[in-house]
Amino acid sequence: MTRVLVVRLAQALAVIGIVVTLCFALIRLAPGDPFFAALDQPGVPPETAAAMREAFGYDRPLHEQYLRFVSNLARGDLGFSHSRSRPVSEVIAALLPNSLLLSGTGLLLGTVFGVSIGAWQGWRAESRWARASDRALLALSSIPEFVLALLLAMLFALELRWLPVSGMHDEGINGIVDVLRHLVLPASTLAIMVGAILARHQRAAMRELRDAEFIRAARASGIPERRVLFRHALRNASAPVLTVLGVMLGAVAGGTVLIERVFDWPGMGRAVVEAVGQRDYPLVVGAVIVTSIAVTLATVLADLAVAWANPRLRNRL
Amino acid sequence: MRALRLPLGILAGFALAALLAPLLAPYDPIAHLDPLGSALQAPSAAHWMGTDPYSRDVLSRLLFGARASLGIATLAVAVALSLGTLVGAVAAVRGGFIDALLMRCTDAMLAIPRLLLLLLVVAASGPLPPAALAAVLGATGWMSAARLVRQETRRLLATEHVKAAIALGVPRRTLWRGHILPGLLPTLGVAATVAFAAALPLEAALSFLGLGVAPPHASWGNIILEAEGRLLRAWWLVLFPTLAIVGATLTANLLAERVSMRREDAA
Numbered sequence: 189m190t191r192v193l194v195v196r197l198a199q200a201l202a203v204i205g206i207v208v209t210l211c212f213a214l215i216r217l218a219p220g221d222p223f224f225a226a227l228d229q230p231g232v233p234p235e236t237a238a239a240m241r242e243a244f245g246y247d248r249p250l251h252e253q254y255l256r257f258v259s260n261l262a263r264g265d266l267g268f269s270h271s272r273s274r275p276v277s278e279v280i281a282a283l284l285p286n287s288l289l290l291s292g293t294g295l296l297l298g299t300v301f302g303v304s305i306g307a308w309q310g311w312r313a314e315s316r317w318a319r320a321s322d323r324a325l326l327a328l329s330s331i332p333e334f335v336l337a338l339l340l341a342m343l344f345a346l347e348l349r350w351l352p353v354s355g356m357h358d359e360g361i362n363g364i365v366d367v368l369r370h371l372v373l374p375a376s377t378l379a380i381m382v383g384a385i386l387a388r389h390q391r392a393a394m395r396e397l398r399d400a401e402f403i404r405a406a407r408a409s410g411i412p413e414r415r416v417l418f419r420h421a422l423r424n425a426s427a428p429v430l431t432v433l434g435v436m437l438g439a440v441a442g443g444t445v446l447i448e449r450v451f452d453w454p455g456m457g458r459a460v461v462e463a464v465g466q467r468d469y470p471l472v473v474g475a476v477i478v479t480s481i482a483v484t485l486a487t488v489l490a491d492l493a494v495a496w497a498n499p500r501l502r503n504r505l
Numbered sequence: 506m507r508a509l510r511l512p513l514g515i516l517a518g519f520a521l522a523a524l525l526a527p528l529l530a531p532y533d534p535i536a537h538l539d540p541l542g543s544a545l546q547a548p549s550a551a552h553w554m555g556t557d558p559y560s561r562d563v564l565s566r567l568l569f570g571a572r573a574s575l576g577i578a579t580l581a582v583a584v585a586l587s588l589g590t591l592v593g594a595v596a597a598v599r600g601g602f603i604d605a606l607l608m609r610c611t612d613a614m615l616a617i618p619r620l621l622l623l624l625l626v627v628a629a630s631g632p633l634p635p636a637a638l639a640a641v642l643g644a645t646g647w648m649s650a651a652r653l654v655r656q657e658t659r660r661l662l663a664t665e666h667v668k669a670a671i672a673l674g675v676p677r678r679t680l681w682r683g684h685i686l687p688g689l690l691p692t693l694g695v696a697a698t699v700a701f702a703a704a705l706p707l708e709a710a711l712s713f714l715g716l717g718v719a720p721p722h723a724s725w726g727n728i729i730l731e732a733e734g735r736l737l738r739a740w741w742l743v744l745f746p747t748l749a750i751v752g753a754t755l756t757a758n759l760l761a762e763r764v765s766m767r768r769e770d771a772a
Contacts (some may be wrong), residue, residue: 199612206613214629326762330755332706334713335747338729338736346737435615442620446710460621461714464628472628476621484616 192495193488200484207480211473212257216250259370261477267470271463276474280456286356287455291444293371293432294378301379302386303429307422308389310394322391323484329384333443336451337377344373354452381443382436389432393425427498434490437483508767511544512760521755523571530565535721537561548670548741555741557731567745570723574708575753577718582697584643589650589696590689596651608655611648619645620710627716638717642704645696647675650696657692661685691768698761702754709750726751 241247245256260267266276305325309318331339347355354360356370373413396405398421445457451459456475463471532538537559544560546552554563558729614622622645625631633641661667669686675683685718711717712726720727725746732742 189611199609202609203613204615207617208608208616210613210748262531270573326758327755330702330758331747331751332754334710335729335750337596338732338743339747342736342740342743347632403576408690420648438615438618441618445618445620445624446714449714460624461716464714464716467628469628471623476617476625479621480617487616 193492196488196491200488204481208261208477210259211476215469215473219265229292266474269468270470271468271471276470279459279471280478283454283456283459286453287444287457287491290374290453290455291378291440293375294381295440297375298382299380299386301383303390305359306387306390307394310391311398311417313395321472325384325387327427328380332366333381334446334450336380337447338379340373341450374447374453376442377447378443384439385436386432387427390425390429392419393428397421397424423497427494430490430494430497434487437486441479441483508763509760512756512763519571519575521570523575526568526572530568532565533561534561534565534569534723545584545739554745557742563728563741563745566723567749568729570725570728573635573718573722573724574705577635577642577708578701578704580639581642581646581653585646585700586650586697588643588647590654592647592651593654594658597655597662610746611651615648620707623711632719635718642707646700646704650700652691653696655690657689658685661688666674695765695768697763698757698764702757702761705754706750
């Protein structure tokens, strides 16, 4: 187990190194530097522009800029957000918890939803309902998350008026219940997206297991059906499902960006979309790097969970 | 082949509607027809799918939007498949260090959420013309194709007929053209449908964020953007593009499922 952990962490570190390099390359290969929209204007004297560039190090040779970029990152310095006039790390520290609340709740609900529906579908594969609901899930997983978010907002917030349509708090109110009420629609959107995809993999895994030797042996030895399902089948099906969950994390992060945009949820995703419009590179780069690190580490966790759930796979990682 | 007929037929219908858009569209998709009289009108005999805030005809925009959305997604798939095949095949043939390096890069690309990577590119480059948008979508979507191609190429290189061809000293070009690429085709078919089902909603999302197809040109995503702030009052601006996006994506997903089922049956 320790060996698996060390190998996976080393791989994760290599991946993060490539991500950082790619981000740096993309920004520096772009025409102009982050200042060109603001400074290369007829009204700005060239000396001022040059002084600003010098202050932020944009006049240095490329390899020097790269080393500076990496060493700043290592110290947690993500640069300065031009549009918010604050250090990027401060902006992200303020918004990341909101994004994690949304994506964490969505992932949790989606996993419960997907695993239970998929398990039922796989276990009762011959039932007409199981097959019909599988088709329904395929349709559901074909709805882009921003469209799903809009549809849920239209129905439950605007038409039925059961839930608030945007933001995280009502003005003047600052209670947990209020936040939860605002969380329902965005988190459900994410949960449906995660659950629909997960259920289809859970179903496939369960169908394969249902007729496996060890399941039939367990049944034959008189173990109650319920126990066979929960102790034997579900645990063995969890390895492939956890793998899928790990692979899906990037899509979840992207989905969160769109959902935050639709529901005006004050998280990192909404801030990134705004930053792109204002060409505030450091904030976009910071968000991409932080999200990628989070996704990479979460994938390592998912791999470890797979190894825990299925000891036979431990040596193959 | 019969199982593929329905999804292929529907996709062909979508493609036909896009190609024939100039003939089918009742109005000019970007003309402000009557800004004072007929903005934001509900579906009627004159405008089957209503009009948008600038009094543009939604049906015409949807048809021309199909050109942008389907065209960009298709081009993105072509780019993704070419890149993925190149990376996967080189990794499989070279093996060793090159293989490890290429696969680590593939992992790294997969670790960056694709939408965020696209946002980063748009932040760096500014608004992109449709062809560039397709290229960028393809350049961020080749990874699963690369993995599939690598795996399949390794399998093919170990088969008797390829080994025999190598032993007979068949020139490398002939080996690839005659023996390996044809063997890769079913895999590429699966990869193409999967890539299409991913690229289409991504383009729609980018256009919905105002960072994809630039107005006044229509794409399925930016028609929906016009409904912002008046979702219920202008429900037709959400409903019809949604049906188009979900219809095309669902068909592609269905096709992917059936193609991979056929491939498994054949194996």
